Amino acid sequence: MSEKYHNNFLKEVEEMVEEGEWVKMCMQCGVCAGSCPLGPHWAHPPQEIFMMIRAGKREEVLRSDSMWMCTSCYNCVVRCPRKLPITHIMHGLANYAHRLGLSPKNQPTQQFATLFWNNLAQTGRVNELKLSLGIYFKDGFAQGVKNAMAMQSVGLGMVKAKRLNPMELFGGHGVKDKTGFHAMLKKAKEIEDRRKNFA
Amino acid sequence: MADMKVAAYICQGCGLGDRLDTAALAGVAKKEGKAALVREHEFLCNAEGVKMIRDDIANEAVTHVMIGACSRRAKTEAFGFTDVAVSRANLREGVIWCQPETDEARETTQEMAEDYIRMGCAEVKKMTLPEGNPAAVTERTVLVVGGGVSGMTAALEASKAGYKVVLVEKSGALGGWAAKLHKRSPGKSPYAEPQDTPVADMDAAITADANIKVYLNAITSKTSGSPGQFEIEISTESGSTATEKVGAIIQATGFSLYDANNLPELGYGKSANVVDQAGLEALAKAANGGVIKRPSDGGEVKTVVFVQCAGQRDDTGKHLPYCSGSCCSTSVKQAMYFKDSNPDIDTVVIYTDLRMPGNGEDFYRSGQNKGVTFTKGKVSSVEAAGNQCKVNFHDLILNDQTAIDNADLVVLATGQVPNSGVDIDTKLKADIAAAAGDNSLLEAYNASQAEGAVQPISVLNLTYRQGPDVPQLKYGFTDSHFICFPYETRRTGIYSAGPVRRPMDMVQAMEDATGAAMKAIQAVENAGLGRAAHPRSGDLSFPKVRLEGCTQCKRCTVECPFGAIDEDEKRFPVFNESRCRRCGTCMGACPVRVISFENYSIDTVGSQLKAVDVPDEFSEKPRILILACENDAYPALDMAAMNRNVYSAYVRIIPVRCLGSVNTIWINDALSSGYDGVMMMGCKHGDDYQCHFVKGSELASYRMSKIGDTLKQMGLEEDRVATFEVAITDIERVPQLINDYAAKIQEIGMSPLKGF
Numbered sequence: 015m016s017e018k019y020h021n022n023f024l025k026e027v028e029e030m031v032e033e034g035e036w037v038k039m040c041m042q043c044g045v046c047a048g049s050c051p052l053g054p055h056w057a058h059p060p061q062e063i064f065m066m067i068r069a070g071k072r073e074e075v076l077r078s079d080s081m082w083m084c085t086s087c088y089n090c091v092v093r094c095p096r097k098l099p100i101t102h103i104m105h106g107l108a109n110y111a112h113r114l115g116l117s118p119k120n121q122p123t124q125q126f127a128t129l130f131w132n133n134l135a136q137t138g139r140v141n142e143l144k145l146s147l148g149i150y151f152k153d154g155f156a157q158g159v160k161n162a163m164a165m166q167s168v169g170l171g172m173v174k175a176k177r178l179n180p181m182e183l184f185g186g187h188g189v190k191d192k193t194g195f196h197a198m199l200k201k202a203k204e205i206e207d208r209r210k211n212f213a
Numbered sequence: 214m215a216d217m218k219v220a221a222y223i224c225q226g227c228g229l230g231d232r233l234d235t236a237a238l239a240g241v242a243k244k245e246g247k248a249a250l251v252r253e254h255e256f257l258c259n260a261e262g263v264k265m266i267r268d269d270i271a272n273e274a275v276t277h278v279m280i281g282a283c284s285r286r287a288k289t290e291a292f293g294f295t296d297v298a299v300s301r302a303n304l305r306e307g308v309i310w311c312q313p314e315t316d317e318a319r320e321t322t323q324e325m326a327e328d329y330i331r332m333g334c335a336e337v338k339k340m341t342l343p344e345g346n347p348a349a350v351t352e353r354t355v356l357v358v359g360g361g362v363s364g365m366t367a368a369l370e371a372s373k374a375g376y377k378v379v380l381v382e383k384s385g386a387l388g389g390w391a392a393k394l395h396k397r398s399p400g401k402s403p404y405a406e407p408q409d410t411p412v413a414d415m416d417a418a419i420t421a422d423a424n425i426k427v428y429l430n431a432i433t434s435k436t437s438g439s440p441g442q443f444e445i446e447i448s449t450e451s452g453s454t455a456t457e458k459v460g461a462i463i464q465a466t467g468f469s470l471y472d473a474n475n476l477p478e479l480g481y482g483k484s485a486n487v488v489d490q491a492g493l494e495a496l497a498k499a500a501n502g503g504v505i506k507r508p509s510d511g512g513e514v515k516t517v518v519f520v521q522c523a524g525q526r527d528d529t530g531k532h533l534p535y536c537s538g539s540c541c542s543t544s545v546k547q548a549m550y551f552k553d554s555n556p557d558i559d560t561v562v563i564y565t566d567l568r569m570p571g572n573g574e575d576f577y578r579s580g581q582n583k584g585v586t587f588t589k590g591k592v593s594s595v596e597a598a599g600n601q602c603k604v605n606f607h608d609l610i611l612n613d614q615t616a617i618d619n620a621d622l623v624v625l626a627t628g629q630v631p632n633s634g635v636d637i638d639t640k641l642k643a644d645i646a647a648a649a650g651d652n653s654l655l656e657a658y659n660a661s662q663a664e665g666a667v668q669p670i671s672v673l674n675l676t677y678r679q680g681p682d683v684p685q686l687k688y689g690f691t692d693s694h695f696i697c698f699p700y701e702t703r704r705t706g707i708y709s710a711g712p713v714r715r716p717m718d719m720v721q722a723m724e725d726a727t728g729a730a731m732k733a734i735q736a737v738e739n740a741g742l743g744r745a746a747h748p749r750s751g752d753l754s755f756p757k758v759r760l761e762g763c764t765q766c767k768r769c770t771v772e773c774p775f776g777a778i779d780e781d782e783k784r785f786p787v788f789n790e791s792r793c794r795r796c797g798t799c800m801g802a803c804p805v806r807v808i809s810f811e812n813y814s815i816d817t818v819g820s821q822l823k824a825v826d827v828p829d830e831f832s833e834k835p836r837i838l839i840l841a842c843e844n845d846a847y848p849a850l851d852m853a854a855m856n857r858n859v860y861s862a863y864v865r866i867i868p869v870r871c872l873g874s875v876n877t878i879w880i881n882d883a884l885s886s887g888y889d890g891v892m893m894m895g896c897k898h899g900d901d902y903q904c905h906f907v908k909g910s911e912l913a914s915y916r917m918s919k920i921g922d923t924l925k926q927m928g929l930e931e932d933r934v935a936t937f938e939v940a941i942t943d944i945e946r947v948p949q950l951i952n953d954y955a956a957k958i959q960e961i962g963m964s965p966l967k968g969f
Contacts (some may be wrong), residue, residue, distance in 0.1 A: 041587070062611060068588065
């Protein structure tokens with residue numbers, strides 16, 4: 015439990031979150047909040063998230079779905095008078111919350127991101143067919159069939175335009191040295207964990 | 214000037230020759246204006262035209278020159294003859310540029326021009342050449358009252374410019390507030406770290422400077438005289454008294470912190486761990502670069518909370534209503550004391566708006582970088598609990614009623630209160646109202662004095678008729694118009710600098726003090742030449758009084774905005790030339806009209822308005838007199854004309870030095886000689902006044918509010934006299950005001966007093 019308005023959580027963010035060292039430089043002008051196209055649709059705009067970090071509201075911040083709502087339009091970064099990498103901080107926070115297992119359940123952006131990463135990490139290339147099917151069926155088989163039916167004309171169009179290969183269902187293509195690729199990812203994760211003190 | 218010889222010159226340039234019958238104008242000058250010499254010229258302001266006038270002055274013994282050409286505000290250099298009296302008839306901006314160029318308008322345009330020629334001739338005949346005072350003397354020494362950073366800067370700057378300085382400091386050492394600081398907010402690039410204060414260096418520089426004489430433990434117990442010849446009595450703690458003669462005075466008496474005892478809700482007085490900013494500086498100074506300890510028990514400080522705007526920017530009326538402008542950077546600096554010694558100490562600044570003037574923004578950023586936490590919020594209370602404090606506040610970003618539970622130290626930013634001495638304005642206002650027959654203000658003032666409340670101590674102890682200190686504006690800061698006339702007070706030759714003038718930080722105070730030193734030097738030099746200070750700088754004319762006609766009514770002494778007039782033992786007014794700014798407010802105030810200037814008097818204006826040809830009531834040509842302040846309204850009229858903004862041809866405009874110089878006799882004269890209306894245009898008055906003479910336009914509108922009775926006696930409608938506030942930027946508005954007023958006069962009808 016971090017204390018209110020004490021720097022514990024801010025320090026944690028500085029150390030653990032990508033670009034987190036920028037949070038303290040926010041001067042609360044609110045331009046990011048005003049610039050965000052999704053601003054009205056989420057609980058805490060960046061300005062508020064940064065203030066909550068300083069106020070030591072660790073749980074509220076990490077369990078928030080606000081940073082998952084960021085679409086990376088970069089409006090906030092462009093307009094921030096302090097040149098804070100706001101988008102990056104939001105992604106950094108999302109990533110950190112995810113690794114701690116605190117991120118909200120059934121958050122669509124998070125689900126997609128997880129699916130995308132796992133898909134990519136398998137062969138080194140994105141398997142579009144498996145990715146789309148994964149998304150269709152994430153909420154169960156019946157919903158998956160419904161989603162597939164609804165999207166079938168788009169799917170067929172993509173097949174015809176050779177953007178989607180049905181054969182991908184059976185293995186699919188990948189990078190040349192798959193073992194080396196997996197070793198590389200493993201090493202990267204090790205380095206990051208060591209740096210950020212994850213076990 | 215025994216043999217007056219008037220010469221009139223009519224210019225034909227700038228289209229005057231095309232639009233006007235200049236031969237007829239010459240005829241008017243000759244016949245009605247009684248000019249001994251009349252010349253037309255096709256280009257009067259060129260070398261040849263000016264030479265023609267020069268030759269006439271030299272060869273024809275011309276003593277009074279009337280120039281019918283452009284506005285008196287144009288070609289001042291070409292027509293700046295210093296050896297003759299000069300008046301100007303404004304034919305260009307005043308006539309052809311503000312009238313339509315049509316055949317129908319030709320007649321009224323010509324009438325306008327002829328009237329201005331008549332007025333110019335009438336005026337110049339009543340003028341004499343200002344002589345100045347050949348006996349003017351000056352002391353080239355500057356007195357600086359207050360030995361803080363502002364005072365020391367002023368002293369050093371004046372000395373660098375070659376003037377001797379007397380520096381009076383009431384405490385035992387130079388340095389003032391700055392000497393109490395551990396470090397100062399940065400004054401130079403990169404504005405990232407607190408710096409050492411400049412006190413030691415400045416002190417050494419002053420000690421080494423033979424031009425600067427320092428009195429410590431001393432006060433200015435008596436200040437008499439006027440610019441160029443002040444006499445100062447300096448009393449020291451030991452009881453000795455010294456006398457110094459100086460030419461100008463800089464008051465740099467600084468500020469006191471607002472008393473934190475007024476803020477019990479913020480825990481001050483209840484816990485030793487709640488201090489004001491000075492208190493923290495004392496702790497830091499005691500720690501001498503080491504770790505600052507908790508005052509209550511000497512324990513380790515882990516959490517410090519800075520409460521901004523403590524008793525400031527308060528709209529309840531209980532505390533200071535204004536922002537002191539320097540406390541935010543002070544708090545950032547003080548938070549750095551902690552962060553620099555141990556980055557793990559939590560320092561939270563709770564602010565309403567973080568205001569970091571000048572380069573403070575960089576300092577703020579540096580504070581953020583060091584990990585100082587800034588929280589926008591409003592502190593409601595501070596509770597003491599053992600050796601810690603609970604700071605309750607409303608987080609304005611998160612809209613959260615919250616608290617910091619375990620603050621070891623709470624620092625209140627309480628703000629600046631000027632050390633400006635006695636407030637003489639309330640008394641003055643009461644005196645003016647009493648002179649006009651309204652005693653209520655004076656009674657209220659006397660009542661407030663009788664209550665036995667703590668009265669402020671006078672700083673300068675002036676022997677002036679109007680009181681012992683310089684007048685104050687809002688919140689007790691010394692009055693000085695911050696845009697038009699910074700540093701200037703309403704006491705000529707006395708300037709104020711630093712936080713006594715307005716709240717400010719050290720950077721600004723040093724800049725301020727340099728400016729004030731500059732102004733003091735100007736005052737010294739002007740006084741030596743017998744000239745007016747700002748805004749009529751260079752003016753040699755001076756009020757002449759016919760004391761045998763004076764009724765000792767004291768209106769001039771009371772109303773002079775600059776306290777220039779004292780009283781002698783017989784209670785006659787004593788005019789102090791070098792204190793006077795030549796506005797003429799005394800002339801306007803005098804009920805028996807014994808005060809005048811050589812080139813500006815009841816007579817010069819009165820003759821002008823009487824010289825106008827007022828048509829009879831069947832002519833359908835009304836006449837409206839405009840008395841326009843020459844600082845704002847007259848330039849606005851000129852500029853309106855430059856933009857060819859047309860206004861009524863029935864107005865006749867006379868510039869006045871200040872609306873305060875308007876004597877009600879002019880209004881009476883105008884109305885009884887058949888004018889249909891009188892418009893008076895002065896500057897904005899009130900707290901955010903724009904009047905160059907501070908009080909003139911206010912006094913004028915006060916006097917004119919009483920003119921209703923006179924109008925009634927004359928059987929006239931009240932609308933026949935109207936006052937307007939005009940700014941120099943009112944280029945579109947002024948013609949509109951004139952046209953609207955002309956329409957109103959049309960509605961009321963012609964004055965019944967015509968032809969009497």
